[in-house]
Amino acid sequence: MISAIILAAGESKRMGQPKMLMPWGKSTVIQTVISVFQAAGVDDILVVTGGARKQVEALIGRSVQTIFNEKFAQGEMLSSVQAGLAAKKHEASAALICLGDQPQVQARTVQRILQEYKENRTPIIVPSYQMHRGHPWLVAREMWGEMLKMRPPETPREFLIRHAKIIRYIEFDSPAILQDIDTPEDYLQSKP
Template sequence: MCKIGAIILAAGQSVRMGKPKLLLPYLNRPLIHYPVSLAVEMDFARIIVVGGEHIQQLQSELSEFSNRITIIHNTEYKKGMSSSLKAGITAIEDELDGVLIFLGDQPFASKDVIQKLIREFKQLRNSKIVRPRYSMQPGHPILFDKSLFSKFHALCGDEGGKSIIKANEEKLLYVDFENTKLNLDIDTPQDYELLLKS
């Protein structure tokens, strides 16, 4: 049985937004609810949410999911996304065959996308990274095979997993989708205003 987990990155400092963006409301729910509730619906083997500066508010907002998720505190969140990836992988790596890494600020992350990524991963186990592409633009969430978990510990700064992907391009499979809205992330007040109008 192929066991897949999820890591949801929720420790960013929201510098461009000027306030904790994942706690901002959209349709009467905070933004972070959308990827978390989707991960819970997909019934991953484990779900790790990595929080940072606003960990207590995050725990409060996600209390309804407490029986299905594990929230961990990345105390080194100021070092950038790599610190959250390392914290998430450390919490999850011994148990799974692969992990999907979600951004916490993507309210339109799709069940259909996730199902297709996992299906391709299971069918083509020589593909160690399975990534969605929206109208030919690479996006998230990204599925990594367990054989690459150790590579995350060498990351630094705010680079995310780009260097791992670049070093393993021969093992990368893209799955294509047309709807670019599925890859929308919310970084600035302008992004948020557009979201509220959508």
């Protein structure tokens, strides 16, 4: 089983309000991201919450699993990735690391990453657009031990740099893999 770990624990300080709850089309940012993974055929989805925990959990209901990142206020992504991986370490063979504030990600992107993993069991698969790494990226369970042992100020980016020689990059023709929404300007430029 491949799990999607959607990182939604940030405090949205630059946005000024919980961005996961913001409208996106006929839905919200977080619901759109969840829907993309469901449409791509990912059955096991875990949302890592933090700053707006109660609101996010109330919004998504029981449609997916949630876990609370107790270290969310430290403001770094590593603790959310670790919380998600720890919750799935006995269930999943791999995890897609996804940003909760990336509602433009496309189901076909997720499907292509899943296909690459199923065909070749590549331990790390990263989408790329014009030589820039994006999300979601996949990491096989055999690599999780190292990620779970990492400590701040280390970051998931450093993990990827350390394993650059074994990463399978998949080039995409859309910048959606790079686009998240951190500020009101990002939101207004990207909003459908």
